[in-house]
Amino acid sequence: MELPLVFRQRMQKLLSEEYETFLSCYEKPPYQGVRLNSLKCGEETLRACLPFSISPSPFSPLSFYGPGEKVGTLPAYHAGMFYSQEPSAASAVTVLDPRPGERVLDLCAAPGGKSSQIAALMLGEGLLWSNEIVRSRAKILLSNLERMGVQNAVVSSCHPQKLCESLTGYFDRVLVDAPCSGEGMFRREPNAVKEWSPENVAACAQRQGAVLDSAALAVKEGGYLVYSTCTFSEEENEGAVEAFLRRHPEFQLCPVEVEFGRPALRMPARRIYPMEGGEGHFVAKFRRTGACSCRVRPFAGLLTGKELHAAQDFYGSLFGNQKPQRFAIFGERLLILPEEMPETVGMQVLRAGIELGERRGNRWEPSHSVFQSRAGCDCLRSVDFAPDAPELAAFLRGEELECSGKGYTAVCVSGVTTGFGKASGGKLKNKYPKGLRNLK
Numbered sequence: 001m002e003l004p005l006v007f008r009q010r011m012q013k014l015l016s017e018e019y020e021t022f023l024s025c026y027e028k029p030p031y032q033g034v035r036l037n038s039l040k041c042g043e044e045t046l047r048a049c050l051p052f053s054i055s056p057s058p059f060s061p062l063s064f065y066g067p068g069e070k071v072g073t074l075p076a077y078h079a080g081m082f083y084s085q086e087p088s089a090a091s092a093v094t095v096l097d098p099r100p101g102e103r104v105l106d107l108c109a110a111p112g113g114k115s116s117q118i119a120a121l122m123l124g125e126g127l128l129w130s131n132e133i134v135r136s137r138a139k140i141l142l143s144n145l146e147r148m149g150v151q152n153a154v155v156s157s158c159h160p161q162k163l164c165e166s167l168t169g170y171f172d173r174v175l176v177d178a179p180c181s182g183e184g185m186f187r188r189e190p191n192a193v194k195e196w197s198p199e200n201v202a203a204c205a206q207r208q209g210a211v212l213d214s215a216a217l218a219v220k221e222g223g224y225l226v227y228s229t230c231t232f233s234e235e236e237n238e239g240a241v242e243a244f245l246r247r248h249p250e251f252q253l254c255p256v257e258v259e260f261g262r263p264a265l266r267m268p269a270r271r272i273y274p275m276e277g278g279e280g281h282f283v284a285k286f287r288r289t290g291a292c293s294c295r296v297r298p299f300a301g302l303l304t305g306k307e308l309h310a311a312q313d314f315y316g317s318l319f320g321n322q323k324p325q326r327f328a329i330f331g332e333r334l335l336i337l338p339e340e341m342p343e344t345v346g347m348q349v350l351r352a353g354i355e356l357g358e359r360r361g362n363r364w365e366p367s368h369s370v371f372q373s374r375a376g377c378d379c380l381r382s383v384d385f386a387p388d389a390p391e392l393a394a395f396l397r398g399e400e401l402e403c404s405g406k407g408y409t410a411v412c413v414s415g416v417t418t419g420f421g422k423a424s425g426g427k428l429k430n431k432y433p434k435g436l437r438n439l440k
């Protein structure tokens with residue numbers, strides 16, 4: 001690989017006697033991996049459903065080494081049992097340490113690797129707000145969170161400054177996984193090498209400062225802000241942290257106490273190089289010690305009375321008696337909202353919570369995403385297949401299956417839901433969304 005001369009000079013300065021070892025990494029294949037989605041299954045089920053073996057990575061108990069390519073057609077992928085993720089990318093959420101019941105903002109969230117990891121740690125409790133400024137990427141983010149069965153997320157495509165002004169002081173934890181020069185992507189994405197220049201590094205550092213300034217607004221007093229990049233440049237890492245601390249005396253740097261990687265330069269943050277088992281990451285953690293007032297109002301559009309009962313009856317016709325209480329209608333869509341949700345006006349929200357159904361005339365048609373977010377055993381009707389069953393492969397190609405009985409029926413792989421169909425007359429009419437199907 002042809003690495004830019006200035007990049008090589010900078011890395012030599014950073015790594016001195018380790019520089020040759022670093023360079024020799026470019027002769028080896030990149031690290032790849034999968035991250036277990038514990039919202040949908042346990043490690044044993046995932047291993048049993050994969051046609052390859054995986055081994056633990058040091059960056060998170062959910063992160064494993066294994067192939068990262070050509071996995072998108074596997075039933076376990078469709079069922080959201082895992083996310084294909086380079087292992088060191090899991091480090092930032094380990095440092096963020098989100099807890100069930102908290103309010104967590106992922107400000108630069110697409111395509112959703114870190115958001116789905118946060119969701120797994122939150123166990124569906126509290127609020128995950130996943131924002132992505134580029135709308136086309138926000139749609140991919142939404143699709144990934146739906147595949148992973150995340151129930152308590154709001155997905156938006158808002159400018160960070162506008163979003164964080166609207167949600168000032170609201171969040172317990174905020175993650176800024178910043179757009180960067182991507183030096184830690186060079187082994188995986190040769191285009192990142194072509195786009196690299198010292199000018200781009202400087203431009204990234206400036207943009208990172210702006211995103212961090214916005215993010216700071218959203219953190220409540222005593223809350224945490226985690227900053228991560230997948231690049232090695234000092235300007236974008238320690239430089240960005242030091243500049244932020246100079247501008248924001250209301251924040252303190254917290255020591256990152258983890259076993260993986262190595263200490264950052266001049267500060268108790270963390271750097272990860274390929275010598276440490278990952279492609280490359282930087283993670284720093286701040287805590288807001290200064291006061292911050294929050295004037296965010298709770299969401300006011302919850303269904304009540306007859307409308308609520310109708311929504312609950314529809315839910316009960318698919319999933320039985322554990323009926324949610326928080327429903328709302330956005331346009332033609334019926335949503336089950338997270339237990340915690342602020343007013344969302346003007347924040348370019350693509351989806352809040354889980355879509356239960358779409359209006360068809362005077363009835364609701366169930367949505368793929370609600371089945372995807374429920375375990376097979378929670379659905380009133382389900383059919384279950386082994387990962388290598390020909391029927392499952394046919395379902396994922398959009399074909400009709402043989403099926404007894406009548407009604408909406410979840411289709412599962414080893415007990416994990418991967419879609420649904422409508423049974424009648426001995427057949428299961430396929431409802432797997434066209435855009436998600438495997439090619440015939």
Ligand SMILES: C[S@@+](CC[C@H](N)C(=O)[O-])C[C@H]1O[C@@H](n2cnc3c(N)ncnc32)[C@H](O)[C@@H]1O
Nearest residue numbers: 108109110111112113114133134177178179211
């Ligand atoms: C490193 S990626 C995020 C990866 C994501 N956290 C994950 O784990 O899947 C950075 C994201 O920031 C977005 N971005 C680009 N410019 C931005 C800006 N000015 N403000 C906020 N986000 C921006 C990019 O579109 C990109 O999706």
